[in-house]
Amino acid sequence: MVFLSRIADLIDALASRHRLLPWLIAYLMLLPLPFIMSTFFNSYLIDLANRSCLFILLAVGLNIVKGFCGQVTVGHIGLYAIGAVTSAVLSLEPGGFGGALGFGLPVWVSIPIAVLVTAFAGLIVGLPSVRLEGAYLALATLGLGESVRIFIAVTPALGSSTGLMMIPAPSIGSFVFDSFTSYYYLVMTAALVGIYFSFSILRSATGRAFQAIREDTIAASVNGINVIKYKLLAFVLSAIYAGLAGALFAHMPPGYLHHNNFTVIEMVTLLLMVVLGGIGNVWGGVIGAIVVTIAYDQTKDLVVYFMDRPIVIQPLVFGLSMVLLVLFMPRGIGGWFEGVLRNRRFIKRSEEKLGGTARNS
Amino acid sequence: MALLETRNLSKSFGGLQAIDKVSLKVEPNTVHGLIGPNGSGKSTFFNLLTGVYQPDEGSQISFNGIDITSSPAHTIAELGLARTFQLLRLYGELSVLDNVMVGYHPHTKYGPLAPLINGAEVRRQDKAVREEMEELLEFIGLAEHAEIPAAELSGGQRRLLALGRAIAMRPKMLLLDEPGAGLSPVNVDNLMSTIMTLKKRYNLTIIVVEHILKVVMSTCDTISVLDHGQKISEGTPEFVKGDSAVVEAYLGREMADEDIRAAMDA
Structure with a gap:
């Protein structure tokens, strides 16, 4: 705890030199990660890090609509699927396996188009929020998200049950991002930029408007906030994150997409990340994404034997941890840490007022 | 010219006529009191003015010369009409x-x-x-x-x-929905003096809903009285105090005159 708040103080001190200094240092510290992993552990961990980065993008994006703006959406994974399939199909060569569509566009063109398409889809997912709230909104968005997956699963042009294969990797000149290590730099950069912009949104009138809507919609509208406009904007912004994550996922080695990557289980995992991290807390979402991705990976093969029959207990473990979290840590890691920081700041200020007399007591 | 004017403002919820053809004018730089027994429609009136509820057909609200009858809440806010809520509705977190x-x-x-x-x-x-x-x-x-x-x-x-x-x-105009609710008498006095200072400093026109009649009588230039959604009286605090319709609405027909005075001054 003390260690964490030391780090927070250090970041504050760095940020007072230059606003971007902590970000630069974080980036530099993350650069050698693949080499450390492949040297001391194994290169599978790099793939895990890449997937963590994608889930960071997803969680940070979901946090905008759910955490900042308070709209309960369970269709986010559908947007992720739209981003992935759109970019894959646009970049595949025409006449691929199993009747899959292909337009042969360069990857650097297909990704932005996929992001735009997903942003538009986000607008559609957001439309029910104009009339619905809470659990009703969750159901409506769940339906939309799940229908995306089912649509992909039954459409041969989008891969159906065999999935999309041989999705090209992005490249700059002759350098191709086709290995775990090279792709790491792509997704890590994207994740860091995503986090940065999430903070930019939070610390602006836009972010305050989102939070006002979350706290009290009627008060927000009376304060001059166009509630419908800002709700839809939150959905579109989070869809941009999901679209980018999806597109990056599609081109990630081994360049294979299957609709099983976009099920309700994935959605619940994503929700767990945001809840564990602390709803509305950006860093919480990031920590949640990393912790849950690793936990998900490690418990994948967790099997217990009941009457000599193997039972996969991962869904049980995840469901249980979700329930326990909501019961005992409703504001997540981020909310807890924010409380610690606030108390420290309060003590510091009181100490300054008392001229340091409180320090020894 | 009146800063705020309503004409035949009505609102019904199903069979209940919450506000019934209320016409009201509020002049700039005045404090206008809105009183009435519980359930007389004061809060509904505020909700109609600020666009939280949409008024019924035939109603008209104009603010600063602009028709805001069917404008959404955020547009009305942008025009300079601000309000507080009885239950505050702060952004708690x-x-x-x-x-x-x-x-x-x-x-x-x-x-x-x-x-x-x-x-x-x-x-x-x-x-x-x-x-x-x-x-x-x-x-x-x-x-x-x-x-x-x-x-x-x-x-x-x-x-x-x-x-x-x-x-x-x-804002140009501020609507206060029971600003003193739940405060001790001393705190209410402090709050009212803060409000009056703010009024002077920011050149505000104020409509205030308040149950504490003493506060209303001492701060308002004009007062309107609502009962069952209808405006039953309007005028200076002195006039309203003496209006038999008001007295009746508050205390019923049977109450003696002295008791009423005592209640109003309390």
């Missing part, structure tokens, strides 16, 4: 400073996408707004608590913050 900064929202000069496109400009403008809002908090006496969540304030401080958030909107 946001800091005190952020609460008033949300109040400033209608005057934000950058677009909603500016944080993604032009971060430097957002930071520059927000810094200026923050300084201005800190000054406002200083003025209403909440500067010390700027960083803590609004939910952690005491009852009296919350009422002040609700007022501050409305003032941050730089």
